[in-house]
Amino acid sequence: MKYKSAAQLQELQYFGEFGGVNPSISDSSTYTFLSAKTMFDTFEGNTEGCYLYSRHSSPSNLYLGEALAAMEGTEAANVYASGMGAISAVIMQLCNAGDHIVTSRTIYGGTYAFMKNFLKKYDIATSFVDITNLEKVASQITPKTKMIYCEVVSNPLLEVADIKAMSALAKKHGIPLVVDNTFSPLSIGAAHLGADIVIHSLTKFINGTSDCVAGAVCGTSEFCLSLKDVNEGAGMLFGSTLDSLRAASILKNMRTLHIRIKKHSENAMHLAQCFENDGLKVGYPGLKSHKGHSVFKEQMNTEYGFGGLLTIDVGSLEKANALMEMMQHKNLGYLAVSLGFYKTLFSAPGTSTSSEIPEEEQQEMGLTDGLIRFSVGLDNDIHKTYLDMKACMQELDILEGGVILT
Numbered sequence: 360m361k362y363k364s365a366a367q368l369q370e371l372q373y374f375g376e377f378g379g380v381n382p383s384i385s386d387s388s389t390y391t392f393l394s395a396k397t398m399f400d401t402f403e404g405n406t407e408g409c410y411l412y413s414r415h416s417s418p419s420n421l422y423l424g425e426a427l428a429a430m431e432g433t434e435a436a437n438v439y440a441s442g443m444g445a446i447s448a449v450i451m452q453l454c455n456a457g458d459h460i461v462t463s464r465t466i467y468g469g470t471y472a473f474m475k476n477f478l479k480k481y482d483i484a485t486s487f488v489d490i491t492n493l494e495k496v497a498s499q500i501t502p503k504t505k506m507i508y509c510e511v512v513s514n515p516l517l518e519v520a521d522i523k524a525m526s527a528l529a530k531k532h533g534i535p536l537v538v539d540n541t542f543s544p545l546s547i548g549a550a551h552l553g554a555d556i557v558i559h560s561l562t563k564f565i566n567g568t569s570d571c572v573a574g575a576v577c578g579t580s581e582f583c584l585s586l587k588d589v590n591e592g593a594g595m596l597f598g599s600t601l602d603s604l605r606a607a608s609i610l611k612n613m614r615t616l617h618i619r620i621k622k623h624s625e626n627a628m629h630l631a632q633c634f635e636n637d638g639l640k641v642g643y644p645g646l647k648s649h650k651g652h653s654v655f656k657e658q659m660n661t662e663y664g665f666g667g668l669l670t671i672d673v674g675s676l677e678k679a680n681a682l683m684e685m686m687q688h689k690n691l692g693y694l695a696v697s698l699g700f701y702k703t704l705f706s707a708p709g710t711s712t713s714s715e716i717p718e719e720e721q722q723e724m725g726l727t728d729g730l731i732r733f734s735v736g737l738d739n740d741i742h743k744t745y746l747d748m749k750a751c752m753q754e755l756d757i758l759e760g761g762v763i764l765t
């Protein structure tokens with residue numbers, strides 16, 4: 360099937376109340392009704408296009424949701440106050456006490472902590488497996504399993520999930536495949552490949568300006584409505600609703616997502632190739648040496664590239680820290696968590712975003728101390744950035760004459 364969601368997103372037109380080129384922002388928490396009967400029906404969820412209260416839905420959130428649904432090619436999408444707000448709502452909506460989840464062992468630290476520590480309180484068990492090993496995934500599924508969960512491209516090791524194969528496995532067991540596509544918007548159309556529910560942290564590439572946190576759930580209209588149900592919807596009842604002002608600003612930023620993703624990918628590919636030629640240990644799905652290269656290639660929408668994330672392993676935490684500090688000092692990027700900004704961001708996942716994962720488990724999955732994750736920025740002259748980064752590595756004896764001295 361030809362991927363056309365980016366085009367669908369471009370087709371979406373909204374105008375403001377006075378003919379503005381951007382939709383009007385809904386600046387209200389509550390809405391008036393002309394008749395009491397309509398208010399009752401809206402409460403019962405029986406009226407389309409009526410607004411009740413902004414925790415339930417608002418015009419601005421609906422516009423952003425429609426744009427996200429168009430991008431992912433799903434029937435609908437809901438927006439949330441953060442990626443974790445979206446993830447926790449989906450899991451709590453689908454699982455009851457006593458249920459079980461099969462998930463990847465390399466996932467975002469917050470998701471890992473939520474599944475491993477928080478869900479325990481509700482007697483929901485989780486099996487963490489190597490998601491690239493389909494037999495392992497299959498072997499963990501029991502009659503109590505309520506979903507297979509994974510990241511399309513995983514944090515921080517950039518493992519690539521075979522969505523088609525996982526979707527077939529989930530279907531065989533009659534359970535949904537829930538994926539987090541935060542690392543690869545546009546590059547991989549997860550719903551087209553068979554994912555039932557696609558989650559995004561909008562905080563990252565989709566918003567792209569590192570000025571807010573937000574999240575989204577893309578799926579069937581039925582599932583999205585169930586999350587908003589006034590009596591039983593996890594989204595509605597946990598209250599992790601996105602503010603309308605933010606929804607409006609994220610929608611505007613989404614208008615340039617296709618350009619940004621192409622540039623992030625182009626720059627990351629350049630750095631990855633140069634670093635690899637220098638003899639560094641590089642993890643980037645665009646490189647033939649990467650374990651997930653062929654799976655990514657098979658699933659990707661070629662024009663958007665292999666994404667903006669890469670990792671290098673400089674051998675030790677001390678070297679990683681020294682390199683990051685020096686690169687920041689030379690204005691090559693910022694030592695900060697998160698991703699998808701115009702500026703390159705780097706962090707050592709073992710001590711930051713994945714620190715929730717116990718050390719021995721980190722080792723087992725290949726999350727080494729010297730690993731640095733780069734979210735490559737929108738630099739206009741990436742080769743100059745590369746040369747400046749290389750100079751830092753040489754100064755710190757990480758790189759010399761093409762040999763890694765770690």
Ligand SMILES: *Cc1c(COP(=O)(O)O)cnc(C)c1O
Binds near residue numbers: 469
């Ligand atoms: C950041 C991130 C999240 C969490 O999103 P927030 O907006 O910070 O709540 C979830 N998954 C992935 C892959 C992320 O990078």
